Amino acid sequence: MTADVYRYVMAQAEPATPxxxxxxxxxxxxxxxxxxxxxxxxAVFLTLLTRLTGARRIVEVGTFTGYSTLAFxxxxxxxxxxxxxxxxxxxxxIARAAWREAHVxxxxxxxxxxxxxxxxxxxQRPEIDLVFLDADKPGYETYWxxxxxxxxxxxxxxxxxxxxGGEAAAPEPSGNAAxxxxxxxxxxxxxxxxxxxxxxxxxxxxxxKLQPAEGG
Numbered sequence: 001m002t003a004d005v006y007r008y009v010m011a012q013a014e015p016a017t018p019x020x021x022x023x024x025x026x027x028x029x030x031x032x033x034x035x036x037x038x039x040x041x042x043a044v045f046l047t048l049l050t051r052l053t054g055a056r057r058i059v060e061v062g063t064f065t066g067y068s069t070l071a072f073x074x075x076x077x078x079x080x081x082x083x084x085x086x087x088x089x090x091x092x093x094i095a096r097a098a099w100r101e102a103h104v105x106x107x108x109x110x111x112x113x114x115x116x117x118x119x120x121x122x123x124q125r126p127e128i129d130l131v132f133l134d135a136d137k138p139g140y141e142t143y144w145x146x147x148x149x150x151x152x153x154x155x156x157x158x159x160x161x162x163x164x165g166g167e168a169a170a171p172e173p174s175g176n177a178a179x180x181x182x183x184x185x186x187x188x189x190x191x192x193x194x195x196x197x198x199x200x201x202x203x204x205x206x207x208x209k210l211q212p213a214e215g216g
Contacts, residue, residue, distance in 0.1 A: 013041045020070065023098040027065045030091075036064045038134070038160065042201045043071035046132070046158075050075025053156060055129035058082040059122075061115045061143050062135030062160075066095025072132070073104035082108050083122075085115035085135070115139065119146040126152045126209075134160040137176040140183040148192055153211045157193065159183070163203030 001009075016024065020040065028034045038046070050058070050072050056079065058072050063086035072082050086092050092110055099105040111118040115135060122128075128151045133143050140159060151157060162168065162184055167177035187195050187205055195207035 009041055013044045014047075016040050017074075017102070019098055019102040020067070022101075023065060023067055023070065023094070026094055026098075027067065030065075036134075038068045038071070039201050042160075042204065043067055045200060045204075046071040047075040049156065049158075050130065053130060055156075056080040057128050058130045058132070059119070059128050059147060059150075060084040060132045060134070061119070061139075062086060062133065063092050063095055063110065064088075064134075065091050066098055068132060068134060069095060069108060070098060070102055070104065072130075073099065073107045074102070076104075076107050078107075080107055083111060083118075084108060085111045085113075085118050087112060087114065116142055116146065119143060119150075122150055124150065126150055126155075128152060128155060130156045130158070132158045132160070137161065137164070137179040137183070140179065141186050144183070144186065144190075148190070148209065151209045153209050155209050157195075157205070157207040157209070159187070159205040159207075161202045162197055162205045163199070165202060168203070 027037045046068060056077060060069055060082060063069055063084045069082060069084045089112065099108050126149065131147045131151060133140055148157065162180055164177045164180045167173050168180045168184060173181050187207060193207040193209055195205055198204045198206060
């Protein structure tokens with residue numbers, strides 16, 4: 001995608017709110033780690049998906065400075081909730097301030113600590129409407145397998161960075177790219193879902209949990 005095409009894409013997206021603009025500026029000030037923030041056009045897509053699906057219960061793995069969390073919260077109804085998991089007090093302190101400023105903090109529950117432990121403690125019932133994975137890449141398979149059983153039939157699983165800068169498509173990827181390639185194969189082989197990998201930002205997998213009559 002050329003710079004001109006990207007500027008055109010951005011012009012077609014809903015503009016950032018004042019809170020989103022300030023949060024993006026604060027995140028860029030952190031330096032190179034700012035690349036972990038989802039781009040704004042992807043955040044617009046997350047808000048739209050939340051509204052389209054009528055999601056009320058969302059689980060996010062990987063908060064960072066809270067831009068994606070804010071996007072989901074903006075799409076939730078007033079009685080909706082999002083549980084977001086992270087390990088950083090520093091980054092999530094920035095997130096909390098933005099959520100308060102946007103008046104959506106009452107819809108968000110932040111769980112600090114290893115995400116797998118938080119997910120294992122969730123009820124075993126399939127009551128989650130939407131999941132977003134955007135954390136450590138080697139952990140994706142574990143998070144997936146913990147959350148698919150807790151996702152309601154027809155609910156959505158989203159996973160970010162599934163192209164990993166194009167490295168996941170390399171003949172012999174290594175490191176995080178290799179972990180992502182294994183995860184992508186794991187998703188495609190999962191009979192519980194139907195899925196597609198979309199070339200949005202760094203690659204976004206969208207998977208729908210099948211109804212019992214549709215699959216395993």
